[in-house]
Amino acid sequence: MLNESAVIEKIWKVLPTRARRKGSDWLRLGVGDDAAVIRASSQRFGDGGDWVLSTDAFLEGVHFLPGVHSPVDIGYKALARATSDLVAMGATPRFFLLSLALPADRTGTWLDGFLKGMALAAREFGMAVVGGDTSRFCSVVINVTVGGRASRGNVMVGRSSPPQGRASHILTRSGSTPGDLIYASGTLGAAQLGLELILHGLDGKASTPRLPRGRQWRPILQPHLRPKIHIVLGRWLAGLNPSSRKVASAAIDTSDGLSKDLSHICEASGVGARLWAEKIPAVRIPQALQRGNAKLDPLDFALHGGEDYQLLFTVPPQAARRLPRRFHGIPLTQIGEILRLPARKSQRASRIELVTAGERVVPLKLKGWNSFAARSSK
């Protein structure tokens, strides 16, 4: 059992506290004082590269389960899910502040594992910890605030043009216009399938959440335990590409699930949308799981499963030809199109329609995933 200053010392020792040498002039003062000092404009980014900030809680019993999720996975995912919001804005992740509350008996091997996982993610994403806070508490409470630098470019698409003279590019939720094409990266529903395996077991009947034994399940669990985030893709869509032109008109990360996250874009942009069920890159459900779990529907997982942290983005038709089928190995799939909002208010209740495999058009229900707590309390 460590005291507070020993915990802090351990944190600063394990997590990267310095900026990477390349473009590192943004960090003026890191951990160890009352606050961190971030340079407003750096030589590398110039005036245009604004700072992008987001904060994210990761709570024991809500977002992860004691005795099920390993501290290494928890540490990795805590940083990945917070950073995913920067990726969805097209920013380059740079730093984070870690607020960590722990029971005394988690300051030993548990904390070591947690920091190992978080350091792994920080190095992978190129981020340094610049500040934090520690408390003793009855359960593990993690809060991560992340900061990144907006990409720069020449030409804007969508509505989010900054005032003249500012060349910073960000991807918002509000830039979609009717006619834009809707894309998703990677596979959808994969994280939810991993969670399903933990919550209900191989036969769909287990009532105590636990990790299934056997290496063969790791690939299915991986998207839930250690989600991949697509930093380079986000930056490329925002304009960090050879043409320095923004490719996407709007973007969001699929943290709540495709149906709910697409509705966020539609609301912010004042538009409707159509999805084609057959085009959606849904997770493949292995036969071994289907035998026990008769009702596992890949489309349901893909539409409503949360925590995939894929990029959901819209692209104007003229920019769509610049999109490759795969970007650095990540499949990019066109799954629908942005529509005008129905003229009649009475028809606007569902902004999104789904074209089924049988070519029927049905309104899409929003069943987005929230958290274990929200799920069990509904």
Added chain:
Amino acid sequence: MLNESAVIEKIWKVLPTRARRKGSDWLRLGVGDDAAVIRASSQRFGDGGDWVLSTDAFLEGVHFLPGVHSPVDIGYKALARATSDLVAMGATPRFFLLSLALPADRTGTWLDGFLKGMALAAREFGMAVVGGDTSRFCSVVINVTVGGRASRGNVMVGRSSPPQGRASHILTRSGSTPGDLIYASGTLGAAQLGLELILHGLDGKASTPRLPRGRQWRPILQPHLRPKIHIVLGRWLAGLNPSSRKVASAAIDTSDGLSKDLSHICEASGVGARLWAEKIPAVRIPQALQRGNAKLDPLDFALHGGEDYQLLFTVPPQAARRLPRRFHGIPLTQIGEILRLPARKSQRASRIELVTAGERVVPLKLKGWNSFAARSSK
């Protein structure tokens, strides 16, 4: 009981979400998207005004008690204590991100009170909320990340000079040199006296924490319930003054208590210190309390009581003549001086010596306050 999106809507409705008109060009994108976008350099601040960031957890049962602390006070203090770290750097508070986890039964009047208190603080400090996160949880967990702009000036004192061409001023813990004079703002130990009254009652014997009835106790409770932070003083010390010159060589806010916070300055600056007991502006303990609590020692409260959020700072002798006795009504008191570290390592165990009322010189014990949890678990 509200669902997540209703809670978020309420938060954005009650808390100020826009920057003040004066100097407001720093906020490019606030709440409602994946992340906030903060302009790197603004016309008002120019290149030199760097961003200063800090994060702070405020936990039920650790930092405040259910049934004792009102939601309005909790909301106010959550923002004040986080912002105090910016003040100690001499920054001008600008924005915050609120991460809030709540039980479902706190989403009604409790949340209303909390947001009212936080909005009060935000308006007083001139801050806008630019992002956040909400979760459902078994107890109230608050995390506040604050951002401010560093002051600008012409001449630096202390060691923290930035590279040439950067005119941003920040107050660090590491700028003290032997010969500097040590100052404290306001009264020390006042917040601890308020907490004492709540924890042990008027007679010092009560075992269940509660707020004492009667208006006469409010002035004693106030420093604990709604601490004042000294934004203008911090900026002035950092160089936002007519001469544009830094006044203080180092600064910290007294969140852990004078003894512990001064030791932070000494460690960061590689120096020792001497405090004069008789000069320390200790809280006055009313006779009514002394009758029951025979052992309440004002000096003990002043040296080791936490959460005053006063400014503890050091000033080179030549700059000391610029210090008024009161700054905008806040008393500034010289309480000691910075010394060289003893040459012998064996003598460095205590970096701080205390000159008692009887003119004895004794090593100062560090008994800094941490949190209810740390206190009860020690």
